[in-house]
Structures are given as structure tokens and as C-alpha cells.
Amino acid sequence: MNLQQENFFLKKFPQVGEGSSEWIQLEYDLQLGLGSISAVIKDIKAINNQSLQFQFQKHNQNRLILESWIDYEELEQSQKIDEMCYKGFEFKDPQKGHVFPTGYIELRDNSESKKQHTVIMFKIAVGRSQCIPYRKEEIQSRDYLKDKNSNFDSLYLYDEANDQQGSVFLHRYVLFDKEQVLPMYQIKFEFDDSKEKDLQPLTCDNQCSNKAKFYCKNDDAYFCHDCNFDIHNNNQQTFNQKHHTIEISKKEKSFGNCKVSDHQGTKLELYCMICHEALCVYCKIQGSHSQGEPAAHQLLRISDAYKKALHESKVLDPQLEKRKNELTDHLTNIDQKIKDVSSKSKNIEDRIYKLLEDGLKLLQQKTKEKMCILIGDQLELKRQYDQIQWIESFLKYQQNVLNPAEYLKAWSRHSQLRNKIISADKYQIEEISSDIHMDAQPIKITSENNVQSSQNKQNQQDPNENQSNVLRGNPSSQFRSQILGNNKNSSAKDKNVSMSNFVVNNNTSRNQIKGQSTLQTIGIMNNGATSSEGA
Ligand SMILES: [Zn+2]
Ligand SMILES: [Zn+2]
Ligand SMILES: [Zn+2]
Ligand SMILES: [Zn+2]
Secondary structure, three states, rough: OOHHHHHHHHHOOOOOOOOOOHHHHHHHHHHHHHHOOOOEEEEEEEEHHHHHHHHHHHHHOOEEEEEEEEHHHHHOOOHHHHHHHHHOOOOOOOOOEEEEEEEEEOOOOOOOOOEEEEEEEEEEEEEEEEEOOOHHHHHHOOOOOOOOOOOOOOEEEEOOOHHHHOOOOEEEEEOOOHHHHEEEEEEEOOOOOHHHHOOOOOOOOOOOOEOOEEEEEEEEEEEEEHHHHHHHHHOOOOHHOOOOOEEEHOOOOOEOOOOHHHHHHEEEEEEEEEOEEEEEEHHHHHOOOOHHHHHHOOEEEEEEEEHHHHHHHOOOHHHHHHHHHHHHHHHHHHHHHHHHHHHHHHHHHHHHHHHHHHHHHHHHHHHHHHHHHHHHHHHHHHHHHHHHHHHHHHHHHHHHHHOOHHHHHHHHHHHHHHHHHHHHHOOOOEEEEOOOOOOOOOOOOOOOOOOHHHHHHOOOOOOOOOOOOOOOHHHHHHHHHHHHHHHHOOOOOOOOOOOOHHHHHHHHHHHHHHHHHHHHHHHHHHHHHHHHHHH
């Protein structure tokens, strides 16, 4: 981008004022997402594209909307920031979708040498998500294809491994529609994790690596338990015995100095409850809170404000607790429903297997009946054919070994035998049809309601449509997606009902029944083959 373009870009998409409430909120969200208080925002550009915002709102009414922060380096190859501001998020391939994380912010280059980062904050309308199990290693390589028949608004990538560890709050969604993605801010920030190490618990100042437990006012130094005893309680060093040492936890915290240029070096002693700002005495006497409206602001001693905040943060927030309880209730409810659906499904599955088993038994019986008759006929006809062959070959043998007189005698006997065979009653062959028919009602599985996306609910014209969910054609995939869709919500609570269980169960049972029927068919054929061999 050249300077002219940059200026145009800036005019169209204004910077968010440093220190504004929007800025402060975003910085806190960023720090939370990185899990680090050392992230400092340097620049925020608000992508105030009204037509994109209008589209987004219109398209995503009633949909669940989340925030997603993505490292700009992640997107750089596929889209330029200024183009994204005008055209919105461009999917490389809309059929394959794009993965949007929420919660933990993943930086592409997290090495300590890299301090400057740029992220884009999106609003994503995930709506109702279909749950797809995945493994973390697959995330880059795997494509997630759009299912045109799906009623879901997005995919939710369910990471069972992560769920079990439960350490990182990170959830991934796959979206396919650019109208479900709204770029909000481009945020440049500095992030230096090593700064945070300075905030780690203090170590002993007596050049040992133990954790410090005591503070000596006279030495202005921190000591571990052993060093503190050596230095301050050793009888030979009477001088040091007069030192005043306290436990670190009881040491009064330093609140630092005022950063206003005229007040430098003055201790922060006051706290304004309205501006949420720490002040020094000069701020009150001649600075920001000396005149006008701020002069009337209620100020507390900073140590009191700190104690108050500590106390307040320890008390459970009743609203938050209420929300947590509501969520727990819903989760318990859903767990129960999952168990219900699962047991009802198991029940029907058993009935289907019973039907299949009965059907197979009938088929086996019918087949056996027909086979017995056919094989019986086959044996008798073969026997008669063999008999003719046998007597004729005996005649030929006699031709070779007998003298003419003896042969003439044999010939007359043989002719009688031939006549006997020819005049014998013909064997009655059973008229057996080879047809076997199946008269089966198609199995219908119905339920009272179907999973609907919020959008479908809204746009539905015919109230009867979709009321019952009749599964035909390819029932297993719809069935599974429903179960998985429901199961997602329980994943956080009930790990016993795992998605892979459903998948594995389905496969095993199907294979079992397949194996069974094939074996039975082979059994029938084997019987037939064995009897005809005996002929
Ligand atoms: Zn001391
Ligand atoms: Zn020590
Ligand atoms: Zn104030
Ligand atoms: Zn001051």
C-alpha cells in the first residue's frame, strides 16, 4: 500500500482513540485471549463498513454470534486487509470453508524475538453447529466440505483430546458463507511474554534460588526462610537482629508513582471511583481532579480501594452464579435427553435386528426346502444317467474279452436290461420355481421434531413440512449427525457419552449383521454342495 492509499484507507476506516472505552475493552479481550497481561495495543483500525454490517445483521438474525481473533499472517496470502474492509472476508474455496477459532488467540509466530503482531477481530455467526470430531494435527491438512442438505449453520470441530485435558479454552468453528463473517477491527499490538516473568514470585536476594518468604525493611531485600534465619536470627550478628522483617504476604504493596509529568516521583495515594484511575496528591490539588466536575468525584485511599476490590472479587457474583446454574440445569437436561435418545435408538436398533434375524431365518428355511427338493431330483437323475453309462461300458468290456459265441449270449441279456431301463417309469421331477420373494414394509423411523437451523425456523413456509423426520435412503448419516449435533452440548459435562462411541457402535453392529447373514448364506450353499458331491 502506498502512502496515498494508506491515507485514504485511514480516512475511510478510522483509528480507535487510544484509551477510549472501546480500546480498553479490546485490550482486555486481547489479554484474556492470549492469557497474558503483557499485551499492549499500539493501533486499532475499526472496519466500519456499513453495508457489510447491514448484510451481516440481516443475514444472521437469531443466530449465535461469537468473536474470533485471527493472526493477520494467517490470512495475508489470501487477502489484503484493505480489500477485506471493502468486500468482506473472502473464502479461498467456499465449498471447503474456513476455520475460525474463539477463545484462546493463536499467534502464528509465538517466538520471543517477535514482539509486534497484527490480528483481525471478526464477528462470526455460528448459529447452530454440526459437531465434527477432529484431531489437532489434521487442522491444516483437512478440508471440511459443505453439506448442502445440512440444516446446520456451521461446523463445530470437536477435539476430544482437548476436552479431556480441559486446559485451553479454545473452540473451532468452520464457516462457509461470507455473510456469516464480519471483519471488525485490525489490531496491532506488542506482546512480550518475558515481561511477565518479572511478575513471577520473588526469589531470595541472598544469591540463592529459593522462593523469597520474608522482607527486611532495613535491607530493602527479600529472603528465603533459611537465609532470613541466618542473617537476622544468628546471635553473632547482633546488629542485624534489630532489623524489622515481615512475611511477604503482610508487606504493604507499593502502588507506584504518578505518571503525570509535573508529578513525577510522587506516590499514588488516591483512587477515583468514577474515572477508575489512581491519583497522587498533586492530581487532586492542581491536576486532573482539582477543578470542574472531576473535583467532586469520590476519592478513596488507594489501599482501601484495593482492599475493597479484593474483597468484592472474592464474593461470588450472584448473576454469574445464576447463569452458571442455568447452564448446569440445561446441561443436565440435555444429558438426560441424550441418554433417552440413545436408549430409544438402541431399542429400535434391537427390534430392527430382531426383524432382520427373523427374516433371515425364514429365508434360510425357504431356501433349504427348495434346495432339498432340487438336490434330491438332481441326485436321482444323475444316478439314472450314470447307470446307462455303466451298463454300456460293461457291454464294451465284454466285446473286448469274450469270444463271439459268449458275446452273443451276453448281448441278448444286455438287450433285455436295456429294454427294462427304457420301459421303466419315468422319474417324476418336482416342478420347483426358483423364485424367492420378499414382501417387506419399508422400515420408517419417525420423531416428533427435526433439528432446524434458526434461519430455517424463521423462513419456513409450510408448517407441516419437516414435522416428522422420516429417514429414507441413507438413514445412518442423518441419524448420526443428529446424535452428534445433540451430543456436542453435553461434551463439556458428560464424557461417558462420547461421539466416537456412537460411531464405533454403529459400525460394529452393521458389520456384525453383515457377517452373520453372509455366513448363513454360505452355510446353505455348503450344505447343497456337500450333498451333490456325495452323488
Ligand atoms: Zn535485615
Ligand atoms: Zn535464600
Ligand atoms: Zn475522577
Ligand atoms: Zn499526579
